Amino acid sequence: MRMFWIRTAFLGGLMLVWEVATRPIGGTTVIDPYYISSPLRIWEYLVEGLSTGRLLYDTAVTVAEAALGLVIGIITGLAVGLAFAFSRSLAEFGEPFMRGLNALPRVALAPLMLLWFGIGFAGKVFIAWSLVFFIVFYNTYTGARSIDPGIVNAAKVLGASRLQMVRMVVLPGVFTWVFAALRVSVSFALLGAIVGEFVGARAGLGYQLMLAQGHLNTDGVFAVLVIIAVLAIVLIELAREVEERLLKWRPATSL
């Protein structure tokens, strides 16, 4: 609790110094707010943007893009990962391709995104998906291959069919890995959506960021950054919550 107050005081002090530094004192200002804005200006911009609903709408668009990319990424990553884990020949054939595609910086896909999907919603989902897919794919594949052979044998001796083996042993084992990477997946989905909006969009936080920058509106840039930061923190904490709830059977590890 004490630490909380220390932190609050630190942040408050920082804001105060920032605010004061941008005010004219005896005809001169220490820093020109044109470049670094000021806490009050950012606050005003935020209040106005949120109360008119404009920034709320953009936030919703970005969250929707990231969420859809995340869900599709998890589903397809799981499916392909399992296919690779079950078929040796497919894995042998496909592994170099996967590695190559994964090595490709996803931002480089942006021109393709514009060509294929235009500047609308779907393109951002595509970029978010392209990031999440490989995280989930590799975690699924590794997870399926690192299942304890002793457990597989035990289930076999208990008479498990192939389907039962998948349901009781393989999937839970794989989910362990996928959920352990959920936080990373969430932040990458958000990253993908925003990067996609940078390249070309009509809405979204990334779009607002580019717009404010284009108008040399430092207040706007900072305001959107604040929203993105809060959003990222909330989403990642949510992912941690889900992760902890689903993996509660794991021993607490302390590193």
Next chain:
Amino acid sequence: MSAGRPTGIAADGVRADGREPGESRPAADGVPSAATRHSATLTVRDFSIRFLSADREVRAVDAISCDISDGHINAIVGPSGCGKSTLLNAVADLLPPTAQLSGELAVRPGVKLGYVFQQDALLPWRTTLGNAEMGLEIAGIPRSERLQRLEKWLRITGLTDFADHYPHQLSGGMRQRVSLIRTLVCEPHLVLMDEPFGALDAQTRAVMQDEVLRIWRETRTTILLVTHDLAEAILLARRVFVMSRQPGRVIRVVDVELAEPRDVFETRVTPQFEALYKEVWQVLRDQFRSQAGNP
């Protein structure tokens, strides 16, 4: 070295009385799986296992013969690496495709197998109850009946209060108990045990041995126990098969005549136990010696 060469493999251990059609594992080298008839739960005749890799061939088990009779605990002892676990895995059909089998290995038709591994092999994401009910769940038994059948076993093994615990919250002994009841609740006719208490400390081990004896007296399940612990083999088993070092053969079959009911703590100090222990140790010691002399 020469101590490992048996003459007339397990001649005293093999019986083939009572006649029943046997389900024979197809022999890989084309030896016709003779329609031998037997009553033993498990019949092993001139059975060999070889592993083939690119550059060499490893003979894991060499022309083993033994009968595992109904309703008894049987033990296989031998130096580590003698192929005794491989033999169990062959019975449970868990060997990799590189294994070449020859001879005959027959489980009597209708015999349901259970297998207790050295490592408890529990699913870490399932509770004690969830792990214990796996076999029943696989068999499609409804949940209410699963719980009903497990209740007794949880009580016997003192796990009732730990039914909701995850494996990492249990001690090694408790985990092995869960593994044990996961197998036993399915009521198998033949339980294979591969060093089931090898990973436990000495005290827990003795307690678990006692528990197995108790459970066996109640169920009279046929048990085939593989161990490197001679005392464990003699204490628990009615018949002990002593194996040579690799390639494993049965070099001695010992019928253990000890006063019943046995008690892990009492039986251990009887002169009969000591005499048997000495007798088998003589045979086994030569195996360890020849092993040490031939890396």
